[in-house]
Amino acid sequence: MIRTLGLLIAALLVFGLASGVAGPAYPNKALDLIAPAGAGGGWDLTARMTARALGEEKLVTVPIAVTNMAGGSGAVGIAHMITRRKGDTHVIAVMGSALTGTLARKAVPYTFNDVTPIAAITGDYNAIAVRKDSTFNNLRTLVDVLKRDPGGITVGGGSAPGSLDHLALAVLAKQQGVDATKIRYVPFGDGAAAMASILGGQTTALSSSLSEMAGQLEAGTVRVLAILAPDRLTGQYRNVPTAREQGIDFVFLNWRGFYMPPDMPADVVKFWEDTITKLVNSRSWAKIMQETGWAPFVLTGDRLKRFLTNDLSTQENTLKELGFIR
Numbered sequence: 001m002i003r004t005l006g007l008l009i010a011a012l013l014v015f016g017l018a019s020g021v022a023g024p025a026y027p028n029k030a031l032d033l034i035a036p037a038g039a040g041g042g043w044d045l046t047a048r049m050t051a052r053a054l055g056e057e058k059l060v061t062v063p064i065a066v067t068n069m070a071g072g073s074g075a076v077g078i079a080h081m082i083t084r085r086k087g088d089t090h091v092i093a094v095m096g097s098a099l100t101g102t103l104a105r106k107a108v109p110y111t112f113n114d115v116t117p118i119a120a121i122t123g124d125y126n127a128i129a130v131r132k133d134s135t136f137n138n139l140r141t142l143v144d145v146l147k148r149d150p151g152g153i154t155v156g157g158g159s160a161p162g163s164l165d166h167l168a169l170a171v172l173a174k175q176q177g178v179d180a181t182k183i184r185y186v187p188f189g190d191g192a193a194a195m196a197s198i199l200g201g202q203t204t205a206l207s208s209s210l211s212e213m214a215g216q217l218e219a220g221t222v223r224v225l226a227i228l229a230p231d232r233l234t235g236q237y238r239n240v241p242t243a244r245e246q247g248i249d250f251v252f253l254n255w256r257g258f259y260m261p262p263d264m265p266a267d268v269v270k271f272w273e274d275t276i277t278k279l280v281n282s283r284s285w286a287k288i289m290q291e292t293g294w295a296p297f298v299l300t301g302d303r304l305k306r307f308l309t310n311d312l313s314t315q316e317n318t319l320k321e322l323g324f325i326r
Helices: 002-018 042-056 072-083 097-104 139-148 164-175 191-199 214-219 266-280 283-292 301-322
Strands: 031-035 064-068 091-096 116-131 154-157 184-187 205-209 222-227 253-260 295-300
Touching (some): 042 283, 116 139, 116 164, 139 222, 154 164, 191 205
Antiparallel strands (some): 116 253
């Protein structure tokens, strides 16, 4: 009797494994997608567009809740993931160049080795913009003013001093012979708040990601002086010149992607790597790329890890050269 029962249990286990019902499929409950910035910024847009496309393509069938967790250009988000969500397989967070800057400035005692990087998914070119009624009509004129008086105007950005938006402006300025340390950079919590500052007249110009300017550009309330891309983009950006077209050979790409907490099972990591790969090749994602002006920038696995190591090293060296960190 006991032997018969044992054989029956074994048979049921084999049948269950073979038929795929041995355990609940992953993900098996709602996912928490953390955008480590306020609503309306580039990280928020990345989170919401990804959630939308995953649903449209039925790559993830459980609910996905986007949670905004602003603070310190990703500092609050990564601290939360490491200290509160370790081992949680149902939370994923947006990362990007701004987080690299936060780690490079040692704003938090972490590196990318303390979390589980999943994928880089997009590149978003930075741009320089002003309010539509500004006296600045092109990037060259703005640079000439900064050369004469680096502190003569204020430039807003959606990241902390020394972080991404500031870095794009500072490296461009230094290349053009401007003392970047004297520029009056005004940091805001995210791109949306920085945009509000130029619309309200609190700052003169804006250094931010192009996708964070898309809505106001379409509404006609801002003028983008230059996109920091190698070539002119298409769609709603087709009439916006690059810095190169204005004699300033400078390109600055803000990459974005996703990471998970520490201690992730290998099969969960593989699920997300495979899912992101399917996502970026989908029709829904192609439409989003066209809408936002994002550039393809997809990395996973060892290639992503090598890239993150190099990105962190590069930003640390650049910040030291500019005098922003010692």
